[in-house]
Amino acid sequence: MTQTFKFEGRERRIFKRGGNWSLRLYVDGKDRWISLKTGILGSAIEAAKNIIKAHRETRAEDFAAALGQRPRGEITVGNIVAAFNAAPLAIARGSRAGYLWALRSIIETVHGKEPAWTDHPLSILNGDLIFKYRKGIMATALAAGAGAAALERAKRSANSALRQARSIFSEHLMEHYRIEAGLSLPAGLSGFRSAPGFRGAVKTDYQPPDDALIQKTLGELEATRELHPDRYLACWLSLGFGLRKSEVSALKGDSFFEINGRPHVELRSVTVIGGECDLTKNGTQAPRVPVANDAWRRIGPMIEHIPAGHYLIAGTMTYRTEGMFREINDWLRALGWKTQKGFHELRAYAGCQVALRSGLLEASKWLRHESVTTTQAAYGRYLKIQVTDAPMSLAPPTDQSGGGAGRILAAGAALMIGAVAVCS
Numbered sequence: 001m002t003q004t005f006k007f008e009g010r011e012r013r014i015f016k017r018g019g020n021w022s023l024r025l026y027v028d029g030k031d032r033w034i035s036l037k038t039g040i041l042g043s044a045i046e047a048a049k050n051i052i053k054a055h056r057e058t059r060a061e062d063f064a065a066a067l068g069q070r071p072r073g074e075i076t077v078g079n080i081v082a083a084f085n086a087a088p089l090a091i092a093r094g095s096r097a098g099y100l101w102a103l104r105s106i107i108e109t110v111h112g113k114e115p116a117w118t119d120h121p122l123s124i125l126n127g128d129l130i131f132k133y134r135k136g137i138m139a140t141a142l143a144a145g146a147g148a149a150a151l152e153r154a155k156r157s158a159n160s161a162l163r164q165a166r167s168i169f170s171e172h173l174m175e176h177y178r179i180e181a182g183l184s185l186p187a188g189l190s191g192f193r194s195a196p197g198f199r200g201a202v203k204t205d206y207q208p209p210d211d212a213l214i215q216k217t218l219g220e221l222e223a224t225r226e227l228h229p230d231r232y233l234a235c236w237l238s239l240g241f242g243l244r245k246s247e248v249s250a251l252k253g254d255s256f257f258e259i260n261g262r263p264h265v266e267l268r269s270v271t272v273i274g275g276e277c278d279l280t281k282n283g284t285q286a287p288r289v290p291v292a293n294d295a296w297r298r299i300g301p302m303i304e305h306i307p308a309g310h311y312l313i314a315g316t317m318t319y320r321t322e323g324m325f326r327e328i329n330d331w332l333r334a335l336g337w338k339t340q341k342g343f344h345e346l347r348a349y350a351g352c353q354v355a356l357r358s359g360l361l362e363a364s365k366w367l368r369h370e371s372v373t374t375t376q377a378a379y380g381r382y383l384k385i386q387v388t389d390a391p392m393s394l395a396p397p398t399d400q401s402g403g404g405a406g407r408i409l410a411a412g413a414a415l416m417i418g419a420v421a422v423c424s
Contacts, residue, residue, distance in 0.1 A: 007052060077121075099168050102160075122185070122186055123188055128191070130195035169192070232302075234324060241295070242289065242347050242350050244344070248312075253306035
């Protein structure tokens with residue numbers, strides 16, 4: 001990428017290579033590439049001007065300072081970011097963006113936003129950073145007057161960010177940085193990878209909505225369809241197609257079509273940090289999902305009049321990707337839902353309904369999980385197996401004349417156990 005700017009009456013040019021901008025300058029009889037050590041355009045232009053000015057005035061000390069040269073072998077966070085983005089591992093673009101966002105959040109919580117987070121030396125990633133990060137999270141939460149429940153949520157969010165940021169330094173990626181990218185990694189990085197987050201910050205016991213609350217929610221959703229059409233559409237897209245919010249927010253009017261007379265949605269893009277990408281959470285491209293739970297009858301007429309290329313959820317990107325879902329979560333909690341994730345629980349409940357009718361394997365395919373184990377682990381709270389005393393259909397009838405269990409077994413009756421899946 002190239003960007004031109006004017007300085008001292010001349011047109012200058014900087015280049016973006018990897019994550020940072022660079023300036024090409026003729027120094028001491030040689031053509032040199034000088035890293036501006038920032039990926040932010042405005043900051044890069046200012047840095048380039050300082051370097052050009054110092055070089056023109058031939059002040060050797062100022063020029064060396066303007067270059068901001070680091071000790072030999074020391075690398076920056078930006079170097080790791082560039083190497084991570086170039087890594088050949090099968091990491092979806094959305095996941096990569098999430099990992100980098102988490103790392104940035106940790107660095108900026110401790111060091112602020114100046115200088116740019118990618119300009120810091122990689123040596124700041126150590127165990128001490130994790131300790132200061134925990135302190136920063138607690139200080140921010142307490143300053144905002146957070147109660148006990150809010151503090152626990154802040155701790156869980158912080159631990160989640162740590163897990164994501166540390167994914168950038170998995171064993172496979174560490175090997176890539178050392179061998180493929182040729183980077184010399186600081187010893188303190190092991191502390192960043194292993195230092196503990198908040199201890200005891202576990203999720204509270206899940207409180208599934210009972211049948212009465214679910215009925216109340218669906219009734220309220222139907223009653224407010226005209227008043228809150230975006231909410232109605234988003235909720236039924238989750239209930240009817242098992243969509244995540246990143247998938248709902250990216251849908252357009254031409255994302256739907258029929259296969260063998262049944263409506264399907266084709267997920268051509270999903271919302272990620274900084275825009276959209278064509279890979280879903282699990283790295284699949286343009287998966288097609290059939291409608292379920294009688295949803296098309298409810299939302300089909302709303303979707304059919306939306307022109308091709310237009311987002312189903314109108315409004316700004318902030319509203320479409322965040323604001324609307326916050327409103328939905330607030331609405332669900334006001335109705336009495338006590339789940340950790342409001343909107344996402346609709347997807348879980350919808351998958352439960354599919355599992356009850358078609359089995360856990362089909363539900364896993366419909367939810368687009370990597371394996372049925374994921375479905376069972378993540379949504380098992382909705383599926384509870386109960387042992388009942390219902391008779392097996394092919395077992396002979398019992399002797400009703402008495403004689404106890406021994407006589408029944410002696411007569412050849414089998415052990416009568418059935419498993420019934422029930423959904424909360």
